[in-house]
Amino acid sequence: MSHSDPRVDRMFRRDVIGALGAVTAVWLLYAFVYYSMSGVFSDLGIQWLTGALALCVLLLNLAAIIAMITHYSEDRAAIYSRDLYYLDLLRAQRKGAK
Numbered sequence: 001m002s003h004s005d006p007r008v009d010r011m012f013r014r015d016v017i018g019a020l021g022a023v024t025a026v027w028l029l030y031a032f033v034y035y036s037m038s039g040v041f042s043d044l045g046i047q048w049l050t051g052a053l054a055l056c057v058l059l060l061n062l063a064a065i066i067a068m069i070t071h072y073s074e075d076r077a078a079i080y081s082r083d084l085y086y087l088d089l090l091r092a093q094r095k096g097a098k
Contacts, residue, residue, distance in 0.1 A: 008080045016069055023065050030054050 034041075034054055041047040072079060 005081070005084065007084055008076055011080045011083065012072060012076045015072065019065050019069060023062055026061060027058055030058055 034051065037050075038047065041050045
């Protein structure tokens with residue numbers, strides 16, 4: 001199956017949206033937890049430390065997602081064509097069983 005199959009692009013686009021949505025959810029969750037715990041962090045004198053560590057985790061997570069998206073975009077035909085092959089095979093078997 002060649003890269004010209006529009007289903008490959010749709011699957012890739014759906015995966016990119018899911019990955020970016022997951023990263024956004026993680027950022028929002030970290031922001032909420034940091035905001036909720038900021039009083040405790042301040043009382044313990046570790047507000048800057050926890051902020052810096054949280055930022056490191058978030059930036060590394062974002063970098064990993066960007067690297068994954070880049071890798072998937074380069075090899076999308078190889079990655080998704082196998083999925084499509086088996087989806088087409090399953091669809092043909094279901095049609096044959098009816």
